[in-house]
Amino acid sequence: MEQPLAYVPGTGRMSHLVPPGLTRRKRTKVFYLLLVVLLAGSYAKAQETFPINGVADPREGCYAFTHATIVKEAGSTLQDATLVIRDGRIISAGPGVVIPKDAVVVDCKGKYIYPSFVDIYSDYGTQPVKKSSQGFRSPPQFLSNTKGAFGWNEAIKSEINAAAIFKTDEPKAKTLRQAGFGAVLTHQQDGIARGTGALVTLAADRENKVMVREKASAQYSFDKGSSTQNYPGSLMGSIALLRQTYLDAQWYKNHPSKEGINLSLQSWNDEQTLPQVFEVNDKWDVLRAKKIGDEFGVQYIIKAAGNEYQRVAEMAATKAAFILPLNFPAAMDVEDINDARFVALSDLKHWELAPTEPGAFEKAGIPFCLTAAGLKDNKQFLSNVRKAIDYGLSEQKALDALTKVPAALIKASDQVGTLDAGKLANFLITSGPLFKENTVLYQNWVQGKRYIINEDGWMDVRGTYTLTLSPGATYNILVKGTPVAPSLALLQQADTISGTIVLEDKLVRLAFPLTKKGTRTLRLSGVISGDAWNGNGLDTSGNTVKWNAAFSKAFVPPADSAKKKADLDLTKIYYPFNGYGWETTKLQQQDILIKNATVWTNEQQGKLENTDVLIRAGKIAQVGKSLPAGNALVIDGTGKHLTPGIIDEHSHIAITRGVNEGTQSVTSEVRIADVLNPDDINIYRQLSGGVTSSHLLHGSANTIGGQTQLIKLRWGANAEDLKFAGWDPFIKFALGENVKQSNWGESQRTRFPQTRMGVDQVLDDAFTRARDYEKQGPGKRRDLELDALVEILNHKRFITCHSYVQSEINMLIHEADKFGFTVNTFTHILEGYKVADKMKKHGAGASTFADWWAYKMEVQDAIPYNATIMQRVGLTVAINSDDAEMARRLNQEAAKSIKYGGMTEEDALKMVTLNPAKLLHISDKVGSIKPGKDGDVVLWSDDPLSIYAKAEKTIVDGVVYFDRQHDAELHQRIATERNRLIQKMLAEKKKGSPVDKIKPTRDELWNCEDMESGHQHGTTDNQ
């Protein structure tokens, strides 16, 4: 049973009111006893170690805030209530509470009191960390530069303890208090593991006084931050490093002697019981973090990036709680049409929809809190909360998200979040309901200390007064307007004559003419003492007068002109979130009958003229003449050609933040599967070229690269649903110039290997270690790198190896023979024609370029007849792209073998359909048009090997993912939407809202040799 909690004065802690085990009656008795003690205020004096320079000034800070509307928490509003605080804690809150005799009474009539906000994603009081400028051209750094007995990787900073580096920062604290915050969870925002966060208040006091909880959270991200160490150099490397660290920490619990003392792992283990907070950069990162959490039994609290609303269903499925930022993008200056061209619809839409994120989360029932993190100016915070409310967030959820929820998420509900007795006296006094547009925050009390945010308006002097001049007459004056900006009117029978009123501290000055048309002004200056004002002045003739004004009637504010909620008319969410996305994630698989086409079956029957193909439930059901349509959608294929979907054996599309780990020679622990980018426009572009499956490879910067991922181009699906089900896992290897860093500049001369001799040794060493590792008994340190290599040794994972010259091809075959496995595929393999016989004997296949050469030394002997020779020697040969542009015309690349070496058209087509399917062990599912296989087909306007052929429809699993007619409609939709949003941005500028200079939208494009932020690929990338 939950024990009732109460604040134990003098200790600064909450305690169970009664020890467990007492009877109910006894408990009650003790409770009252304690209450009496509390109210009497007789408790042990606080002591502290810090010496005092001067005369001690101990204060209990007892205050009573009376006649206020107290919102203890969302849904609990108390009218005409009193809040009592003492010694920085709340004593009581409610109507009719006893006001202690030693309380300073503050009349809060007409004012509202709310719990101060809690931000659990802050770097308050930590040093800003400079991002690493470590680039691919700097000399390599293999190990951490952190001094001390810490771990090997500089990005794992689990030993960082925010409490130990925290330093109060009054200017920053002030901006946060002004935004309404009373306490923050702060941590050093640097690295992949960032150590612990500390819960501190924003009081202007010593570090040890403002610290509420020394270790309140453990913090993580995918960003290596200031680490100058090369590894990890990619997002997939960050993920692998996190996973390996979980494993290492587990292993470290048994104090393995070889490791010695590793303070990073020790801290890591110590921190696991705390709330675990993970910062992401993108909506898809949320799912990446979730996957890691699932693997190691951790439920992260996610610090969101701000675009999660684009995939709310996926976000809800994580069951995580979220910390949502409110740094909504500003409108861009799109006046210049030639600039606006470079802002994609996806960015325009994001501008419009970003404020819907909290509302969308509320609607989906996802728990969340809000953070000021990422705002350029904390002054925007409250207005952005209000904006989120305008865009669908309820006021109740908004308040929860600012107070109760963040407190609960970091298990600090006993300290902050509501105005319950015993909690920190962190509260806001406002002029009215918090989220109303013109409500003013007057004061933010933190740990029982007052911080004034707005002095103006605190004293609400509005009302009708009887003004008496002496000598002189008596007048009725009305002070109206708002508390912050009062205005004055002299009431003269029928006339209302306006004047001015200015308040300064408790002084007031009034000036007004006595008649409507009067040009002379009566000037009065005085002091406000409660309801009685008095002072001196000069009348309109310049004679000295005394005056006083007495309150006669309360001010009745005019009824709120019910502000009509602007009709938002928001853009729809597209899946993927760009111009070519669908309006739904639920695409209907339908039965399709393609009639009367020339069907390239890739089976024994070859090319069939005037033939029908029926796709049912996503599979090819029938191939034949005059098939009955039934309920199927009929597509006329007359004069057109139907082929199996194109399969790209070597692609780097749909990958985010790095295609190469490449920082070590062996990185078999990294996985492309972790970094799929379902939003990549190149998925759509490649569908337009008839591609239905792509094998996404790690790059070629190191000898043993990362694990690959085969996907189907299901445009609109999330990462999991893109994956090709039931495939055999593969891994990328590479040989030659890239892995020996021949073309990386003079700074890259220290990583082993620098020669082909060394490449051989890297392989020999890696597989030797893997073999030894496999033999080790229980209790071994699980090594993700070696796990993948053991899979290769056990024929459970297959190699596709980037390779060019014959010597290295020969070498890898020898290594594979030595360790008892087969190299599945040599990719690029531009000198494959020289050793085709050896490859055949070994059992390897080939996936090559049609005609690339001369771009580097190792391709000097590359010839366009390569594919033909290898095919004639009997290898399974595929043509691949390694390039997002070439991939959409792989049919043309295949056709080059007709020119170079006289391959037949059907064999040429197989090089981009059936043969890659064979190389990928999926020819039982795709690669030919045969009943039972997947409904992955392309309808071409012409002979598919002709330069004039266009893919008219590309079908995956029986769903038409690309269609020229639909594509034309999308162009129209894009144009209409762009225009609407640009006009809206222009209106924003006209209104005077701040606008940013345009930022051209940039798509990620990778090829084999790219390191992160690597090559330049397009107009908007050319910088």
Added chain:
Amino acid sequence: MKKYLTLYITCLAFTGRVLAQETIYPAAAQQKTIVLTHATIHVGNGQVIENGSITFANGKITAVGADVPSSADAQVIDVQGQHIYPGIIAPASDVGLTEVESVRATNDYEEVGELNPSVRALIAYNTDSKVINTLRVNGILLAQVTPAGDLLSGSSSVVQLDAWNWEDAAYKTDDGQHFFMPQLLPPSNPFRGPQPPANDREKEAYEKIERVRAFFREARAYIQEGKHTETNLKFEALRKLFSKEQKLYIHCNIVKEMLLAVDFVKEFGFEVVIVGGSDAWMMPDILKQNNIAVILAQPHSLPTMQDDDVDQPYKTAAQLQKAGVLFCISNEGFWQQRNLMFEAGTASAYGMSKEEALSAITLNTAKILGIDKTTGSLEPGKDANIAVSTGDILDMRSNNITHAFIQGREVSLDNKHKQLYERYKYKYGLK
């Protein structure tokens, strides 16, 4: 090994084939009149002659048509059923200026410095580049070799692709100056790392462009005065540009850049050609109105923006064609030039006729480079720069060159790739 080699050499001797790159010789000048008969002749200007013949003597075309009289001493080559095309011209290329892209020592296409109008690409053109032979075999017979650089990179020249040295190769010497306009685009959102200062890059770009204008203004003034105590080679190098014997090739892609390129015509009266022009489809009328020609960036490119039509780069050529802009199609790089005609093939698939697409790599190119009086189409009086293909030259299925003539000389179609092909067919016993 030695035995193997001997066998190999014996085999070569036996087949009588010349099997070494170094023994592929430039052809000697045309001696006899040559007549190619019974072919489909694609003139290059849109005209197609079925079952036609073409006669050329002393390097010049003398007759083209369905009924061409044959002289007794002429060498008649019956190319029954084949297609005859003008030799394809690769504009804005670095053919012969680089051999192995990643090896710095082989790269001679970019000099240091911002203002290098006196730099001449021609003198670095390596006629012995092994790449050149791989272009001829696909029908590419001429190329514009172009210096790259920051701002003014120097002058390009047009070369014919069968020569002993650059002097022989020169087809049109110093045909134009090249200006690489800095990009007028604000910085993108970075994927990682801090945002670069927003305005500096554009400001810097405008400053650079103004430096080029200022340079031209001073050059113009310098040229107007005949006598100088000190000779300025950079200004001297611009005389032909001001006298319009040279063109100004402005390398740029986006609308703002192209608008400024147009202004170079207005301020200096230059004959301006835009090289790149990937967004030229957005302003064809302005280009047409100002008589600006475009050497269009390769159609086999990705669209500039994610919102763009997925086929936009394929369609741009047809859009320029429709608007009446004089344009030709280019391809990046050096070895890649062998695919130039397939770029044109794609352009044809997306909205223009095959003959129009052919013009975009032959006659239009010749017009833009200022060599249309002597080449670019198969018309009497022009140089006999001719490629014969068994099928459609624009389609990789049927591009199969059986004969090629440069200035009437039948050039070798052998190359390193064919030789390696033969070598390994031999190894595996393939026919």
